[in-house]
Amino acid sequence: MATLDKVDVLIIGAGASGSVFASVLAKAGKKVVLLEAGPDWQPSDLISSDFWGRRVKPAGIPFLLEGKNPYGYAYQAGWGVGGAALHYFANFPRYLPNDFKVKSEHNRGLDWPINYADLAPYYDKVAQEIGVSGDARAEEIWRPRGEPYPMPPMKTFRNGQVWMKGLESVGIRTVPAAVGMNSTTFKGRPACIYDGWCHVGCPIGALANPVITYLADARKAGADVRALSTVTRVLTNEAGTKVTGVEYFDARKEKQVQEASVVILAAWAAQNPRLMLNSSTDKHPKGLANASGLLGKYMMAHYASGTWALFDEDVEPHMGTVGAQYMSYDRYDKTSKKGAFGSTYIVAGTALKTSDLGGFANARLDLFGQPLADFMQRAKRGITRLTAFGEEMPNIENHIELADGKDEFGMPLAKIVHSFDQDAVALWNANFEEGLTIAKATGAKEFWSARGNQPTIHLFGGTIMGSGASDSVTDSYGQTHEIPNLWVAGPGLFPTEGASNPTYTIFAVSQRGAEQLVSKWGTVAG
Amino acid sequence: MSEIERRALMKGAALSALAFTVGGKQILLSPRQARAENIPFRTLTPQHAETLEALGETLVPGAAGAGISNFVDQQLSIPPEEALLEARILNVRPPYANFYRAALSAIDRASLANNDNRAFAQISPQERRDFVDQMRQSKIAGWQGPPGPFVYLVMRSDAVDVVYGTMDGYSALGVPYMAHIEPTKRW
Numbered sequence: 001m002a003t004l005d006k007v008d009v010l011i012i013g014a015g016a017s018g019s020v021f022a023s024v025l026a027k028a029g030k031k032v033v034l035l036e037a038g039p040d041w042q043p044s045d046l047i048s049s050d051f052w053g054r055r056v057k058p059a060g061i062p063f064l065l066e067g068k069n070p071y072g073y074a075y076q077a078g079w080g081v082g083g084a085a086l087h088y089f090a091n092f093p094r095y096l097p098n099d100f101k102v103k104s105e106h107n108r109g110l111d112w113p114i115n116y117a118d119l120a121p122y123y124d125k126v127a128q129e130i131g132v133s134g135d136a137r138a139e140e141i142w143r144p145r146g147e148p149y150p151m152p153p154m155k156t157f158r159n160g161q162v163w164m165k166g167l168e169s170v171g172i173r174t175v176p177a178a179v180g181m182n183s184t185t186f187k188g189r190p191a192c193i194y195d196g197w198c199h200v201g202c203p204i205g206a207l208a209n210p211v212i213t214y215l216a217d218a219r220k221a222g223a224d225v226r227a228l229s230t231v232t233r234v235l236t237n238e239a240g241t242k243v244t245g246v247e248y249f250d251a252r253k254e255k256q257v258q259e260a261s262v263v264i265l266a267a268w269a270a271q272n273p274r275l276m277l278n279s280s281t282d283k284h285p286k287g288l289a290n291a292s293g294l295l296g297k298y299m300m301a302h303y304a305s306g307t308w309a310l311f312d313e314d315v316e317p318h319m320g321t322v323g324a325q326y327m328s329y330d331r332y333d334k335t336s337k338k339g340a341f342g343s344t345y346i347v348a349g350t351a352l353k354t355s356d357l358g359g360f361a362n363a364r365l366d367l368f369g370q371p372l373a374d375f376m377q378r379a380k381r382g383i384t385r386l387t388a389f390g391e392e393m394p395n396i397e398n399h400i401e402l403a404d405g406k407d408e409f410g411m412p413l414a415k416i417v418h419s420f421d422q423d424a425v426a427l428w429n430a431n432f433e434e435g436l437t438i439a440k441a442t443g444a445k446e447f448w449s450a451r452g453n454q455p456t457i458h459l460f461g462g463t464i465m466g467s468g469a470s471d472s473v474t475d476s477y478g479q480t481h482e483i484p485n486l487w488v489a490g491p492g493l494f495p496t497e498g499a500s501n502p503t504y505t506i507f508a509v510s511q512r513g514a515e516q517l518v519s520k521w522g523t524v525a526g
Numbered sequence: 527m528s529e530i531e532r533r534a535l536m537k538g539a540a541l542s543a544l545a546f547t548v549g550g551k552q553i554l555l556s557p558r559q560a561r562a563e564n565i566p567f568r569t570l571t572p573q574h575a576e577t578l579e580a581l582g583e584t585l586v587p588g589a590a591g592a593g594i595s596n597f598v599d600q601q602l603s604i605p606p607e608e609a610l611l612e613a614r615i616l617n618v619r620p621p622y623a624n625f626y627r628a629a630l631s632a633i634d635r636a637s638l639a640n641n642d643n644r645a646f647a648q649i650s651p652q653e654r655r656d657f658v659d660q661m662r663q664s665k666i667a668g669w670q671g672p673p674g675p676f677v678y679l680v681m682r683s684d685a686v687d688v689v690y691g692t693m694d695g696y697s698a699l700g701v702p703y704m705a706h707i708e709p710t711k712r713w
Contacts, residue, residue: 048705050691051610059606060620075615079607195704203706318701354701355683355691357615366662368585368682369655376690380701 001255007031008525010246010260012231012275015083016503017489017510018266019214024514026221030521033224033258034215035248037267038080040227043212046086046201050356053200056080056087062407063270067398068419071301072456075357077268081225082211084268085503087199089323090180090207092132093345093500094123094508096143096332102393102496106334108341109393110298110495113467114476120146122508130208130507131186134178141173142329151183155194158315159384160325160349162442166386167328167348169441170434177324177347180208180504196351198322199358207321227251232411233279234263234486240283242526243486249409261525262485262517264478265463266510269299269492273400273462274414289480291469296400298461299418300392300497303428306450307435308363309442311382317352317360324387325349331388331434332499340426342391343499350385365452382445386438388431389457391499392424400462420454428454458502463492477513485526489513544600557593557600557688569602569623570595573645574630578681580647581633584654585678586685592695594688602626612683616676625672629681632671633661639668 009025011018014036026032041056058079065071078084097116102109124147126132133151140146153176167174181198182191182205189205189212198207205212219225228251235244235257245259265272273296277287287295324347331337331344352360360379367375403415420428432449439447466472469481478493480486489510491502498505517524545552546565555565567575575595582589601611606620618625637646641653649657660666662678671677689695696703 044707047707047709048703049709051687052709054610054612054614055608057615059609059614061617065617072617074617193704195706197704197706318704354696354699355686356612357683359686359690361686361690365679365682368658368662368678370587372585373587376699380699 001257003257003259006245006259006261007033008260009033009262009264010035010258011264011266012246013083013265013267013271014081014210014215014225015078015266015268015490016085016210016506018083018264019210019218020507020510021264021266021489021514021517022218022223023214023221024511024518026218026223028518032218032222033226033260034218035229035231035246035258036081036225036227037230038078038227040225041080041082041086041201041211043203043205046203048195048197048200050200050353050359053087053356056201062274062411062413064403064413064415066415067417069454069456071299071416071418071459073270073416076457081215081227082209086209086211087201088209088503089198089501090321090503091323091327091347091501092134092178092180092504093327094143095119095498095500095505096329098332098334099343099496099498102334106341108334110464110466112476112495113465116144118476119505119508119512120144122511123504126504126507126511130180130213131182131189132178132180133183135176138175139178141175142332149178151186154179154181154183154192154321154325156325156349157194157319158313159317159320159352162309162311162315162384162444163326163348163386163438166438166440166442167346170438172328172330172346172438174326174328174348177327178504179321179323181321181323182206192321194320194351196318196320196322196353230409231267231275232409234265234275234288236279236281236283236288236483240281241483243288243483244526262487264487264489266489269459269462269490270400270414270416272488272490272492274402276463277402277414278411289473289482289486291482292472294464294471295473296462297396298394298464298495299398299400299416300394300460301418301456302458302497302499303390303392303420303424303454304457305388305390305428305431305435307386307432307439308448308450309384309386309439309444310379310446311384311444314381315384317380317383320349320351322351322358337427337430340430341423342393342427344391344427344431345389345499346386347389348386352383352385363450385450386435388435389499389501390424390427390431391497392420394461394464394496395421398461418456425454458491458497460491460494460497460502463488464495465493466495477516478509479517479524484524487513487517544597546596546600556692557597558591559593560596560600561591561593565596567595567599570599570626573634574627575599576647577630577634577645578626580654581658581681582685582688584651584658585682586689588689589685592688594685597688598626598684612687613680616680616683618680625680628671629677632669632677635671636666636669640666
């Protein structure tokens with residue numbers, strides 16, 4: 001085992017949040033190293049194929065999945081640089097002001113220690129930095145005024161347009177979806193060609209994944225990315241007052257120690273608490289930064305109520321992006337659905353491929369044999385989907401803990417325990433009902449709910465931010481309350497999850513945190 | 527990661543065909559070609575391969591000819607991090623062969639028990655359809671193996687993959703493929 005020369009900043013994970021921190025800190029002149037467990041993918045590796053696209057996702061996971069609604073991990077996780085954002089859909093809705101004070105306003109869930117206004121400038125900054133297409137003015141029927149997006153909205157297609165009549169029939173307004181994609185050329189990156197392969201990674205750079213944005217900037221500024229490097233433990237000094245670096249296994253599976261002035265845990269929301277729990281010492285017997293006992297607690301997931309519709313007309317299901325064409329926050333009020341609680345975010349218009357989990361062969365999972373073949377013939381021209389995403393309230397019973405068994409590096413496995421509560425189930429059902437009402441009003445020939453097990457989408461919590469060490473793991477910037485030079489980044493910080501896609505907010509929270517770290521470097525670095 | 531390591535990891539991906547071993551040499555073929563050329567199975571037993579082919583054809587017409595058993599066998603014979611199986615994104619724990627062996631054995635056990643001692647590949651097409659319909663609803667008495675609905679989901683996904691997920695599959699269905707980077711050999 002070698003001990004490597006000390007660096008300023010050591011970032012664990014080269015996904016969405018880690019890339020932002022790397023970019024900001026490297027550009028501020030810090031010596032930055034990123035340790036990434038997966039490969040160093042290049043855009044040219046992103047083959048347009050649902051088969052080959054699976055290679056940017058993990059193969060085998062160090063988590064046991066338990067609870068009534070076990071967390072569906074692998075489809076949405078990332079493996080390698082860019083993380084999950086290498087293959088994300090790049091929907092860029094914001095959280096709204098009502099997401100930040102759920103406890104104060106409804107006596108449910110938790111409050112964030114910040115407001116929408118604290119984050120708004122960072123949404124605007126991220127949009128200018130990596131490129132967002134949309135109509136900010138149109139969105140302002142639901143949110144405070146901000147800066148315009150740097151690019152106009154994306155094109156729409158019949159597979160999205162056919163939903164408008166139905167949505168209007170129930171009073172749901174739509175605006176062009178905000179997406180992290182190029183409707184025009186942007187900073188030398190080309191415009192999207194609407195081929196619908198976003199979910200296996202966009203090799204042309206029309207979609208703002210971290211590899212071509214923040215991580216590329218970080219590398220230009222000197223950041224060192226070490227791929228196939230798996231961190232097993234965060235190291236602390238004898239007094240337990242600061243972290244000194246990490247222990248990891250390199251690409252040759254040899255153990256190394258990398259020392260650093262600041263360590264930022266930007267692995268996945270489940271992996272950060274696993275690492276912190278596995279780094280316990282006599283000074284931190286319950287895991288690092290866990291005086292509150294909340295490390296690994298309040299794990300949350302989104303869920304979707306999908307509605308399929310089949311039209312006689314050719315709606316060109318293959319055209320567009322895998323993100324959305326239209327979005328609506330008209331059901332975003334936490335009490336918008338009677339008998340349920342939580343926000344709903346609605347999107348319409350998505351390109352559909354034939355296979356994989358999101359393909360239209362799965363639109364009727366009950367069909368097989370000749371009936372499936374007949375369905376594929378009908379669907380190839382006329383099928384489209386509407387999706388309503390729902391919010392789950394934080395529940396302390398949904399958690400991560402270390403488990404029996406070890407991975408190939410000798411690190412204990414962890415279990416993710418997750419169950420939806422009655423409100424989430426009620427909201428999921430209510431959104432299916434409204435979806436059918438909407439579909440009926442479109443005049444579609446056939447329509448049905450995409451029912452199955454309640455899905456788990458995105459992952460939040462486990463290292464929540466708050467006002468102090470008694471109620472949370474970190475502050476609003478991601479600095480842990482107990483160890484000043486240990487920071488956490490990503491959606492694990494979110495005390496509530498809203499209902500809209502999280503990556504834009506992950507970027508914004510990370511940008512805010514990274515700038516704070518630069519500004520108070522002298523008091524933080526160990 | 528060194529350039530050499532990266533190249534090794536991306537070996538199959540750059541070519542986008544699957545590497546089959548014949549006579550100690552690796553050749554690149556589509557699963558359909560591998561089936562046509564009777565490439566020997568490396569991980570599946572002949573019995574399991576036969577069962578999988580019959581099951582695949584029951585789930586998605588054309589899956590047998592598209593080489594579902596050759597595809598799955600080749601995928602089970604490479605390291606999990608290189609695998610392209612949908613099992614990978616359905617949280618099946620590697621080695622994936624364990625799941626396939628358990629699932630295919632469960633199917634044949636249940637078929638033998640419920641169909642006059644005939645394995646799944648030996649029962650009639652209608653009997654296969656009835657069996658699959660019961661399996662997907664978890665209604666097969668005495669079922670011993672991974673949950674029937676999950677077996678249905680994974681195997682149906684494999685069959686959909688080989689029939690509809692390839693460039694040839696898109697072409698046959700009449701859906702524009704529109705690749706940025708095309709898989710070679712239309713796979």
